[in-house]
Amino acid sequence: MQIIQSRRRFLAGLSAAGAVGLVGAATPASAEPPPETSRIRLSRPSASASHRNLSRRICCMPRVSRMWIMSRPSLAL
Amino acid sequence: MATDTASGKIDFGLNFIAPTIVAVDQGHRLTLMGGVHPGCFELFVQPGIDSILQLRGRKVGVQALGSSPHLFIVSIAAHVGLDPVRDIVWVSDPDVKPKELFLRGDVDAFLGFPPEPQELRAKGAGRVLLNSALDRPWSQYFCCLLAGNPGFVAANPVASKRVMRAILKAADLCVADPAMVARRLVEGKFTANYDYALQALGEVPYKRWRDYDAEDTVRFYALRLREAGAITASPQEIIAKATDWRFLNELKRELKT
Numbered sequence: 001m002q003i004i005q006s007r008r009r010f011l012a013g014l015s016a017a018g019a020v021g022l023v024g025a026a027t028p029a030s031a032e033p034p035p036e037t038s039r040i041r042l043s044r045p046s047a048s049a050s051h052r053n054l055s056r057r058i059c060c061m062p063r064v065s066r067m068w069i070m071s072r073p074s075l076a077l
Numbered sequence: 078m079a080t081d082t083a084s085g086k087i088d089f090g091l092n093f094i095a096p097t098i099v100a101v102d103q104g105h106r107l108t109l110m111g112g113v114h115p116g117c118f119e120l121f122v123q124p125g126i127d128s129i130l131q132l133r134g135r136k137v138g139v140q141a142l143g144s145s146p147h148l149f150i151v152s153i154a155a156h157v158g159l160d161p162v163r164d165i166v167w168v169s170d171p172d173v174k175p176k177e178l179f180l181r182g183d184v185d186a187f188l189g190f191p192p193e194p195q196e197l198r199a200k201g202a203g204r205v206l207l208n209s210a211l212d213r214p215w216s217q218y219f220c221c222l223l224a225g226n227p228g229f230v231a232a233n234p235v236a237s238k239r240v241m242r243a244i245l246k247a248a249d250l251c252v253a254d255p256a257m258v259a260r261r262l263v264e265g266k267f268t269a270n271y272d273y274a275l276q277a278l279g280e281v282p283y284k285r286w287r288d289y290d291a292e293d294t295v296r297f298y299a300l301r302l303r304e305a306g307a308i309t310a311s312p313q314e315i316i317a318k319a320t321d322w323r324f325l326n327e328l329k330r331e332l333k334t
């Protein structure tokens with residue numbers, strides 16, 4: 001049994017440990033169990049669409065006229 | 078989007094961090110999972126405005142109070158010592174986009190995001206006072222983070238990680254093949270102009286998601302929003318309540334290039 005480590009052997013061991021750390025810690029998709037659900041709901045990533053929705057919501061709010069000048073005493077959003 | 082995610086109407090939302098922080102401060106339950114890309118906003122101003130401080134007393138066009146552009150400008154204003162409530166006149170028209178208000182000269186500034194900056198630059202309209210992809214400190218933090226519904230993430234960890242993996246791979250794809258992504262954006266009717274889409278994909282730093290610190294981003298914007306009086310919670314409270322970086326940390330190792 002080798003007790004005294006050479007510098008080269010020590011560095012090789014260190015590299016191997018590092019590689020195991022990098023590869024072993026994360027689980028790629030292929031090694032994962034199947035997802036618990038096949039239904040994911042996301043927002044449509046369209047800025048213009050979200051603006052339109054926002055505008056509709058603003059229109060439905062009381063005290064909002066066509067041109068809405070907003071200067072309020074607080075930032076209570 | 079943040080409240081839709083919190084209520085379970087949608088499972089995940091990718092959004093500018095500030096509205097998410099405000100939603101968490103208001104008691105909505107969300108799980109921030111990771112940053113996707115830094116800045117995509119540009120602050121356009123009319124000629125004669127040369128600094129953020131000169132926005133004092135000016136009209137700034139936004140979609141609504143609490144919208145991403147509003148909260149971004151609130152953060153910018155607070156950072157230079159302006160009081161965003163008293164010093165800025167916020168203008169919104171439900172039927173006219175802030176960009177149109179700006180082009181008509183009805184407002185002095187507005188925050189544009191793709192493809193608006195590309196379009197305005199092509200027209201030579203106004204000037205860019207701040208580009209969040211280039212100008213510090215804004216360029217040093219994420220703009221958009223992925224947030225999940227906490228119940229969904231807890232009940233579906235494998236699916237949640239897959240969602241995050243798909244979004245981060247999509248960010249990588251924006252770097253690797255922007256022309257293809259721009260084509261898909263136009264074909265999917267997410268935007269109309271291919272050239273502007275391609276230009277935007279080249280300007281938004283999609284490759285930074287591995288390098289930037291998502292928690293630092295939450296801390297930075299929470300501080301700005303607290304300075305502005307938009308939230309009461311401390312950054313650490315927001316981080317403790319609403320972040321879970323384990324999938325991001327795993328994917329950083331897994332998708333290492």
